[in-house]
Amino acid sequence: MSRTLEITSIKLDKTMDKNLEKQQEAATGDEENGGGAVKRRGHETSALEAATHLFKGSVGAGLFAMGDCFKNGGLAGATILLPIIAVMCVHCERMLIRGSVLAVERTPGVDFLDYPETVEKCFEYGPRPLRRMSRFMKLVVEMFLCVTQFGFCAIYFVFITENLHQVLQQNGIDISMSMVMLITLLPAMIPSLMTNLKYISPVSAFANVALLFGLISTLTIAFSDGPMPSIAERHLFTSASQLSLFFGTALFSYEGIALILPLRNSMRKPENFSSRFGVLNSTMFFTTALFIFTGFVSYVRWGEDVAGSITLNLVVEEVFSQVVKIVAALGVFLGYPIQFFVMMKILWPPLKRSNNCAQKYPITMQVCLRFVMVMMTFGVALVVPKLNLFISLIGALCSTCLAFVIPVLIDFVIRAQVPKGLGVFAYIKNILILTVAVLGIVTGTYQSIVEIVKEFK
Template identity: 30%
Template sequence: MAVLDKKDTNNSTTILIKSNEVLSTFRSSLGKSKKKDPSAPYNPYDHREVEHPNGFLGAFIHIVKTSLGTGILAIPRAFKSAGLLVGFIGTILVGLMCTHAIHILVKASQKVCRKTNTPSLGYAETAEEVVKLGPRSLRRFARFSRIFVEGGLFAIHFLADSVYVVFISISLTKLISASYPDIESWPDYSLKLIILIPLLICGQVRELKHLVPFSFIANLMLLLTFGITGYYMFMGIGDVKIEERSLAAGIAGIPSFFSTVLFSMEGIGTIMPVENSMTTSNFIGCPGVLNFAMAVIITLYTSIGFLGYYKFGEETAATITSNLPTKDLPAEIAQAAVAIAVFFSFMLVFYVPVDIVWSKIKYRIPESRWNISQIILRSTMIIIATGIAIAGGENLGLLIDLIGAIFLSTLGLFVPAFLEIIADWDEGFGVLRWRLIKNIIFMVLAFFGMCSGVYYAILDIMGLTE
């Protein structure tokens, strides 16, 4: 074996280092050239230029907040309509349906993005482009598809914010009146105008990335509410016999159960903005952000619904927090936590309607005035939403129930299924056309949910419900 002196060793080391540097540079250049290869399939995520992108955790928090609203507090009443066993199985099935509907919507959007070399598309843009690239006989409806989706999303989310203002004012009145009874003599609009001030300030947050703390606080407050509600649920639950609860309440309760769970869990309006704010392709798939988030949501919905009805039985109220004892500190904390959660949920829900309006007008405004225009637009829309809350009062919730029944079932199930049919038209629908059959079933269920939701909303408006 030859013996190298110190000089030879240094030279060998230098040569080795330089060789590694050359190899690394060569590999890097190969990677860059591969990325720029025009023959390579177009990947939307490689071309997104997002100023404040969302990571896995941020997207996860937003999705949980999107579907985990105050509607979950009505799920025990839905279990009362269906029964323990039917409610347990049904909630899981509805959750899986909602998850799959989001999957096929995102996949349809990504498919169109690859065909048109577009980095990202919103829900309404996806609907328009899918129809535009679909069968020739349907292409004339492309513009209508976009207008329908945008109109539905705007109506649902903007009115939801008005209902949020009403809900916050009612909750604050109940809390404050325990110590200061005179507040009940105040005009109904007083607290709403007070709430308007912090809403105007917080409503100026524009990026989804910066809304993550808001969603986190809202989720935290809801979890606190669930924890306190769970405490009262488990208190004395051992004395309840399962024979005292209905396992299957009958066919008559299914429409009410289905519409309640679907409308409470559905949050497809903010899904595409969240997906478009990501620059990595781990939104769908397994594992993926969506699957993790929906697993948490389905678990919470099923648990709250099952335990709530099991504990309170036929006395289960429309909102489970109404079953909590009055003038009890933990119960009052739960009421305050719900109010805080709704307040911080306002901004995430507000993102959808303001984004729809801004996308229509921003190109008509000089870029140098975009900042002040955003401030004026957001402030105006928040003031209008508060004005609707003042004018509508507690009856405003009945209006959004009716609009939600029409648009949530349509946008949440029908449209994604319809878009997948069009997107797969040229490629086929799989063995025995199973995807076509599956999507037709989804569309039928969406129609069933819409009809049952409208029916019960009309009964509420007429005052014919319990």
């Protein structure tokens, strides 16, 4: 019996892979058609452009928070756990892609389904008792995506403001944090009006250069600022409460799952996205190595004093440190339209379908919606008391559900459609992922809220 289950499971995996290979071309994810299910359009991106977007979607504020991440996880603990989390993320992203491909195969006239539509269709085509949950599951995913992307955008404002505020104060410009944030508002509006990933590519590429410059410069200063402290002075492992904060920060840093389907389906050759040495695996391997190196060096250098962004640990009196803070802030700032793109892609289609004005004046209404949403992220950023704690909260609550829980549920539903399709190995593997996810959600969310309440007091 176990041998039969194993063979059935293997056949199911092979069927998924064949379907994945068949889907050669897909949509750019242009918002104008709405609903996530769109026809193929122009402006296809190359593998390099897709990798650029995915890299930028994973190395924003989270990259500079790696010092705090290692402080909460410990040198040895974080070094061991980060690759494990990365492998789990990639595996779940591949399950999401497979679910999307199979749903497209069964949906006539559709070339592309985004994350929420994929979940809806997978449940709609699933076992009969689960079909009535399809619309609800789609709404759940849309809610988590909106909250996550909204949180990312707000955190980006905070990151930029904290770095610029230090530089301005050092140069005798004594203005409040709120005023500094207001200064960044207008520049944030301009790139946020772009509605196609193809047009955002130059912005994303420049943001990557700025981020890498800021990171390399920060680490160079860390190495050159006297002898490095001994590793023995740092914690190798930490307490359970700190590990929960580590988990949230780590999940926040791997924040690109919302971009997986839009990026894959915007490519000229989508099959190259998730191949063995394709965009997904290559980019995530490089990203994880960068995270580990950055976090390890930052925690060894600054120890328990490491800030939510390692650029805040640089001596602001030095001119070069000021340049680094500004360039790093610019790199994160230019990642704003990438995260904003995903949020708008969810909000705009249903608004357009249900509103006559949006149908009659689509451009005007979309610009108005974008303006309102930028202002809302700006407003939330004004009341964020602590960057690192909100990073942990968003990561623990929303990112964990999107990265782990939903893809596993999709895999369960897909395999349940095939007789004996859920093999023993797949069942145990999915249960383990869900167990890790639930522990991370409960402990991470609780600990983050406790720390945030302390900050408000």
